[in-house]
Amino acid sequence: MKPLLKITALIGVVFILSFTAIINKTNDWLIDNTVYEAQVFNKGKDVVLTNGLITRKIRMTPNAATVEFKNDVTGETMLRSIKPEAEVTIDGITYAVGGLTGLKEHGYLKNEWIDNLEADENAFQFKDYTDKPIDRKIKWSKNKEFNLATKAYATGREIVLEFRHKSPHLKKIKVFVHYEIYNGAPLISKWITIENNSSKSIKINGFKNEILAFPEPENPVDKPEQWMRPNIHVESDYAFGGFSASSANHTIFYEKDPEYTSQVNYNLEIPCLLESKLQVGPDRILQPNESFESFHTYELLLDGTDRERNSLSKRKMYRLLAPWTTENPIFMHLTSTDSTEVVSAIDQCKETGYEMVILSFGSGLNMEDTTAVNIRKFKNLTDYAHSKGIKLGGYSLFSSRKISNEVDVIDKNTGQPGGAKFGNAPCLATEWGHSYLEKLKYFIDQTGFDVLEHDGPYPGDFCASTTHKYHKGYEDSQWEQWKMITDFYHWLKEKRIYLNAPDFYYLKGSNKCGIGYREVNWSLPREQQIILGRQNIYDGTWDKTPSMGWIFVPLTEYHGGGKEATIEPLNKHLDSYEAHMVQNYGAGVQAAYRGVRLYDTEKTKELVVDQINHYKKYREILNSDIIHIRRPNGRSWDGFMHANPNISEKGFLMLFNPTNTTIDEVIKVPLYYTGITEEAIISEKGKKKGKKYQLNRKYEVELEVKIPANSYTWFVIK
Incomplete structure (x- = not known):
């Protein structure tokens, strides 16, 4: 003392x-x-x-x-x-x-x-x-x-x-x-x-x-x-x-x-x-x-x-x-656990520069199945992924499902199951809940999985049961469940397991949460998805860094919408596929590219490879914080800029034109948070020779831009 x-x-x-x-x-x-x-x-x-x-x-x-x-x-x-x-x-x-x-x-x-x-x-x-x-x-x-x-x-x-x-x-x-x-x-x-x-x-x-x-x-x-x-x-x-x-x-x-x-x-x-x-x-x-x-x-x-x-x-x-929230691997969401399709997806990831495969919801993955046959299957797939330099993991659902009257959260007012955030939900502080976490630990340990996408993590439900093993009653139920789930997340971090969770567990070990979107919007026509997705990015990066949020791209159907809503067949919708990748990777925001493949033709493969190579070339600045320039409204240009005063590329400006005519105008670009004080060198689309601009006393430059109709442009700022 x-x-x-x-x-x-x-x-x-x-x-x-x-x-x-x-x-x-x-x-x-x-x-x-x-x-x-x-x-x-x-x-x-x-x-x-x-x-x-x-x-x-x-x-x-x-x-x-x-x-x-x-x-x-x-x-x-x-x-x-x-x-x-x-x-x-x-x-x-x-x-x-x-x-x-x-x-x-x-x-x-x-x-x-x-x-x-x-x-x-x-x-x-x-x-x-x-x-x-x-x-x-x-x-x-x-x-x-x-x-x-x-x-x-x-x-x-x-x-x-x-x-x-x-x-x-x-x-x-x-x-x-x-x-x-x-x-x-x-x-x-x-x-x-x-x-x-x-x-x-x-x-x-x-x-x-x-x-x-x-x-x-x-x-x-x-x-x-x-x-x-x-x-x-x-x-x-x-x-x-x-x-x-x-x-x-x-x-x-x-x-x-x-x-x-x-x-x-x-x-x-x-x-x-x-x-x-x-x-x-x-x-x-x-x-x-x-x-x-x-x-x-x-x-x-x-x-x-x-x-x-x-x-x-x-x-x-x-x-x-x-x-750990700065970790931002490039991943796809695979909708199958068929071994042949998983191997094919791993191969495509290797060929295009992707870094991770997440076996998605609806893929058939059951991490609660710890039988020798199931463990062996996914260990072999993980070993194959690792041989290609690819991380592999998958999805598990905890909440928003009914287990049994003995296990489920008991409503304080009715004394019956129900009344949870998602209606029916299991209580984590039960024998079942304890076993569920132990099964996930065992599965991850035995298979070598690198990723857990934990859907419906403990959402804060109280439970009025007095017979559950790991809590006494209503008053201690929330605390005890929170302790159990956060201890599990600490274990994941010690094991270097990447954790996606649609909930705000960042300070307890989560890497990524949803950026903020309405799921059924991904069943809307492709054109609407693109602008709405860019709004989600713009709005979702005020209080999150780019790496803290994921967004979505429905390669295959998700929440309906039919063929008008999906990117598949990929080679038929390269414009939409590119638009999604440009704004997502340009924002440094990873998306759940959900489907069975990343490309279907050589032309599609070239598009994916080009986008991934571009992202990796500028990865450090693209993962830096976003300065919000103009929110998408569909009627004029919109854009955002990454800023990082600690690296050579101090800024990266992305501008989009959702209209049917070329936009040609002078815009003011705020450079204060780039750390540049007097003079900036700005080059469009990676040109080696940039143009010098003097900053005004608001630390802005006036930049003449030409943005093609229904397209985009970008600038590197040094």
């Missing part, structure tokens, strides 16, 4: 001076974040976490409490009042963890008030803290296969605050509050752990691992139609049941603050108290010498209201926290 508040004055001065220097630098962390290194140091009665972009200051006496949370880029302070560091409910009684009392005003906070505050004698009291480098959370090893990660895990500093309670029955219960501050981003994470060092079991009914009193960003006297939120993005790794952080959120709540009686809202209803907590549970029994760890909350401070900049900040956060 580090001695409380022990640090020399000289070291304190050095830290303060070094961080003053960093804060005064003009480096934009979205372009160059290398100078922003995380540090933890003591300053008087406080421990300070800072990296030049964000500062969190925790007063350590008479109890620990956050007294400053500041955006160092804008100077904005994110606190108006002081709250406990956490809350825990043990054996039905709720206790504050840390915190200071005595404030008479909760609309603003003056520094001189803090020294006069007192500890809540009923709260857990701060004892000491430790400071150490961040440890990796998931044992994923970075390699050169299909990914652009610069590191295998996020780096920075972690501090752990220890709290104890004076009550005799809690004397041997320790609560630890963990903070991580990261190198290179205005980002902090927080979670709690609880240790039971007593001789009796305790029940953790609930907890809050973050409580922050934010200043309100508006002053509505009456209740507005929609409340404004503070300039911060908050999410946790307890996320499921959605394709986005907001739709998968189950922990981040903006509540009313009853202490804030000086607010302008007449009914004191401003939701200006952020709490990170479970809606129900975990209702976890903690045995003697056992410990419990909460989910992790991530807090990203934003420095403006510009949509592109704020979404870029989130994308940088995912690249930092979940570097």
Whole structure:
């Protein structure tokens, strides 16, 4: 343990001076974040976490409490009042963890008030803290296969605050509050752990691992139609049941603050108290010498209201926290498990430059069949794929199916199966659910599969059964199922298994989720699919990097639509096939090219090879973040641009013309996030000699473009 508040004055001065220097630098962390290194140091009665972009200051006496949370880029302070560091409910009684009392005003906070505050004698009291480098959370090893990660895990500093309670029955219960501050981003994470060092079991009914009193960003006297939120993005790794952080959120709540009686809202209803907590549970029994760890909350401070900049900040956060999401293999979705057809598809992938075959839904793959015959068949196919340098894996469905009354989720209101997110669904915390995960592990181990496409991963269902083996009842059912599925996903990452899951499990090991589309739209005529698909890409890359989302191409029929909706026969629809590949690979977004083959003639093969070679040539910039130029509307040109200041190709601009006439005009291209400041060299369609352009003071260039009717063009920017 580090001695409380022990640090020399000289070291304190050095830290303060070094961080003053960093804060005064003009480096934009979205372009160059290398100078922003995380540090933890003591300053008087406080421990300070800072990296030049964000500062969190925790007063350590008479109890620990956050007294400053500041955006160092804008100077904005994110606190108006002081709250406990956490809350825990043990054996039905709720206790504050840390915190200071005595404030008479909760609309603003003056520094001189803090020294006069007192500890809540009923709260857990701060004892000491430790400071150490961040440890990796998931044992994923970075390699050169299909990914652009610069590191295998996020780096920075972690501090752990220890709290104890004076009550005799809690004397041997320790609560630890963990903070991580990261190198290179205005980002902090927080979670709690609880240790039971007593001789009796305790029940953790609930907890809050973050409580922050934010200043309100508006002053509505009456209740507005929609409340404004503070300039911060908050999410946790307890996320499921959605394709986005907001739709998968189950922990981040903006509540009313009853202490804030000086607010302008007449009914004191401003939701200006952020709490990170479970809606129900975990209702976890903690045995003697056992410990419990909460989910992790991530807090990203934003420095403006510009949509592109704020979404870029989130994308940088995912690249930092979940570097496995930068893996982006080129794959096809094969609709057959016939050995001859699988071998043929593997051969076509090898010949065209594809890197992975996923045995799709409807292919006949059953990974729950662990018989020797089934294992042998798919091991032989995997061995053949590996001999050709191709990865092989497949699809398994968990949710949205009925197993039995004994296994399925029980509805709390009816006491009967049903009421799940997808109607009927199995409960993972059953003997069947445990066996299901073990069968998948066995199948993957024995066959050598490289990929799991896990459809209907645990979507957040509660289960009211009291007879299931791995949960006690309704209150602990969600938590226990989440723990089971995320432990499985961690296992997959340790095994280097690529994971597609139509759900927001990125922070727990998922590589890719759907980019966001309506499945039946792939039964529409081909021409509509192309523009709608480009809209899906444009919209789906605001809060996802290109590699985080998949899209779809129905080589064969999917959700109906007949011959007007499919690319097959491929050689008859080369224009549509090319259009899909151009916009998908041009965006760096992989698609489920779903069918039985990638080509049917030499001409088709040439088209596929050309597109894959082009993508691989520019892979690094095409997998870089997208700057949104103009959304597709069918009436004029649309486009997007990749930007990466850290490589030689700083930008890659894609422009599309969905009209029947050539478009010839001058457009403004925003180059700020390319890192180019004065002069850009821009070449069209890979021409060796580019033209020089001077940037204006908005970091734009005016570019004359000619886009053929119903076609596209592209530019490389250096």
